Amino acid sequence: MQTNEVKGILNATGANIYFHSKGTGENLLLLHAGIADSRMWDKEFHLLSEKYRVVRLDLPGYGSSDFTGVNYSYSNIINELLTHLDINHTHILAASFGGKIAIDFYLENPEKCLSLALLSPALSGWEDSSYLQEYEEGEEKLLQEGKIEETAQFNYETWILRNRDPELINSDVKQLVIDMQIKSLTKPEPDHPCEEIETEDNILQIKDIRVPVLIINGKYDVQDFHDISELMSKELPSVKRITIPDAAHLANLESPELFFKMISEFFFDNSKNS
Structure with missing residues (x-):
């Protein structure tokens, strides 16, 4: 079977980014959590690639991606990767810190996003407990x-x-x-200091998210992330919120079958071909 599988390193602005693409169909971008790298999506990546063109990456400073000593923007890095792969529109599956990046990316590039499935998303502008x-x-x-x-x-x-x-x-x-x-x-520090080009406090802008959104938390997740999800479920015009029992912050690792069922149904329902 043709899988159209591609792995590589993209020399993006501020970082060398490892990426892995597999499958054909509508595009689906995976963004990992801040305590993880793209390996947290191993199961989802391979299963989803049976129906979608799935792209996962290591964010700079994680996995096989490294900072290069130039100021960087996560949204710009994603845009550079999408351009490199000739992707104009994509669904996004993102976890925790990756969820924050996905929300920021949508608010800067709403025309490029088809839907957002967010596992325990963080949120720019949230005041930590x-x-x-x-x-x-x-x-x-x-x-x-x-x-x-x-x-x-x-x-x-x-x-x-x-x-x-x-x-x-x-x-x-x-x-x-x-x-x-x-x-x-254990990654070495970059030769030259670099800083993130910060986004706005997008907690004030989330009501502007117009695509369908799925929010998932594990029952035992840190309370801040339940509170963020509750806030988003009240503010967003098109949102579904689910809590997975017997799981904490990365519910996909603890309840992979249930998690995959939920995201599969969500992306199918919001696919152009459904």
Whole structure:
């Protein structure tokens, strides 16, 4: 069967970006979470490519993508990748920090987005709870002490384990999350300092999202992300919100079959060919 599979490195403005494209049909872009890389979408990437042209990438500083010491914009990097792959319109599946990037990208490029499926999305302009602020301070302290493996474990416990019995979490999920963390945390600093070209506080603009939106959270997700999803479900004109039981921040890793069923139905319902 023809898969039209392509892997490569795009020399984008501010970063060398690893990307992987597979399949034919309507385009579907995958954006990973901030505690992960494109490997978090392994199952979804291959299954969705049976019906769509799916593109996943490692954001700069994650996986096989690196900063190049020039100021960068996530939206510009996505635009450069889409142009490189001759993509004019795409559905987007994004998680957590990747969800924030997807929302920002839509608000800057609404004509390019067909629909948004967002797993535990972050949101530009959201004021973090005291819990998240303490988490960030704890992570920073560990990093300053050079404790890479401890930082990865801390992030796993904060975002995935969530005070549950460790036996409830598949060991493969833990290993993948730890591996993705360590790969990012051990990347060398770029030769020249670079900064993100920040977007607006798009929390004020989300009501302008006009495409269909699916929002998914795990029941045990960090409360901030339930609150963000609740806010978005009230503000957006076309939105469906679902909570997956027995899962936390990255529900696709803990409940892959249920998660895939939900996103498959969503993208099918919003496909031009459905």
